[in-house]
Amino acid sequence: MANITASMVKELREMTGAGMMECKKALAEAEGEMEKAVDVLRTRGLAAVAKKAGRATNEGTVMAIVNDACTTGAVVELNCETDFVGMNEKFKAYAEKIAKAALAAKPADVDALKAAVIDGETVEEIVTDCIHVMGENTQLARVAVVDAQAVSAYIHGGGKIGVLVTFNVEGIDPASDAFQKCGRDIAMQVAALNPVSATREDVPADVAAHEMEIYKAQAAESGKPEAIQEKMATGRLEKFFKESTLTEQAFVKNPDQSVSEYTDEVAKNLGGTIGIVDFKRFVLGEEA
Template identity: 40%
Template sequence: MSITASLVKELRERTGLGMMECKKALVDSNGDIELAIENLRKASGLKAAKKAGRTAAEGVVLARVADDGSFGLLLEVNSETDFVARDDNFLGFANTVLEKAYSSKQSDVAAVMAGELESAREALVQKIGENISVRRIAAVSPADGVVGSYVHSNNRIAVLVELKGGSVELARDIAMHVAAVNPQVVDPSQMPADIVEKEKDIIKAQPDMAGKPAEIVEKMVQGRISKFLKEASLTEQPFVKDPEVTVGALAKKAGAQIVSFVRYEVGEGIEKEETDFAAEVAAQVQASKG
């Protein structure tokens, strides 16, 4: 049977394996795609090893907080596809990692994964057929206050908020705001100077600045920087559940001060690998001619 490019593509899409590996499997199975898949699955140890370097940018973020708000933890576990991120086996593994990290109050991924959990991860990679990785853990232990959490319903955004004073419920409300609005810092004083300077350069380069006297430009820049800082700072933002009050004012009214927040969003900062199948085939053909 002829091994066509479309057949190779279908096997790649169903297994996530490389083009040449899929082509070889199809040659060995005489073009029977189901037999090729069966043979590839039998080589589970090799498959797990080959998948270890593949990009895992989907997955879930989870949180757990003590009832009294004395400790909170965030966790991100990644998979290659959103489909696997909804798989019960994957979610069970992620929750097991969360429980171990929480019970040990450990935020070091290597320490949490040492031993049985790493073996469980490797077994899951072989069973599911995708790279699974525990990416990061954040732990918060307030010295004088509480921590609250919010996890969005799709498990793709999770937040911890630490308060000095206040309550777990208030911290959770503010965490929900952070999930929705995504502030950069707690208050304007925390904005890094290099970001402020970059923003100033952007503002000065805008068309309406051209030809204006330097003192006018400076006033306009300061005004827009002030607006930028308010929009990017948690305490200055209108509270999502009551836009008439800022988040800072909400906390102050409850006798609390916002100390910090941690916001995880699945896959943020991970560069996903995009494969152009047609270009890859062309490259392989060209290489074979050489």
């Protein structure tokens, strides 16, 4: 039996555009002969993918889902060539199936997700099938999976933005309609206003320092005493935190209260506590 190396599999993938596992099987069947392996894939209809493999994939959909218990969430981005296919319900069904595979397998990255199995087939095989059915080059761009005491998801614009928000909760069922309405509201907030982080404590130190440098330079131009300049810069940084961190932002549905005030109100009504921990926000076509 021929020794099938990783470089051989890579070469066949580049030649045909077929999936890694399919290439490996074809090489084994062809006893390591590249041309025969191509014929094997052509016979199976998989080498047809090669014609589409070089096309740009700038469209597609983002899919975000949670499990029944609302304690695990997955968001994936599946890219294709045209908006027409990206908005197609069949294409979205492929994305949802892949998201379900991610939810179950909890992969660390895209490669791990491609190897995940759902309903007897790998995600890589699902992507290949999508290419054949939809007739466009399709690429799995990225994935994120989160675990928490509570998770909520939101998809904006039919798949243009996908959001997962994680929470710490006490005395509240994360799967209850009342909590999930709140969770969805927060996820919608993330989609709409794109906060820098969940809380001011989570703002990267270099980001806060950079903002402070700008505000100090602005204050210096005022010509006022240094003590006043410092207060001006600190005040502007405080404004930055209130506008850029999720918990401190004005709640879109009621700008008279902050997001944290809204979650506190919901928590009180439900007889428990709600704390926003983090979020994932995927925008279609955005660099990972």
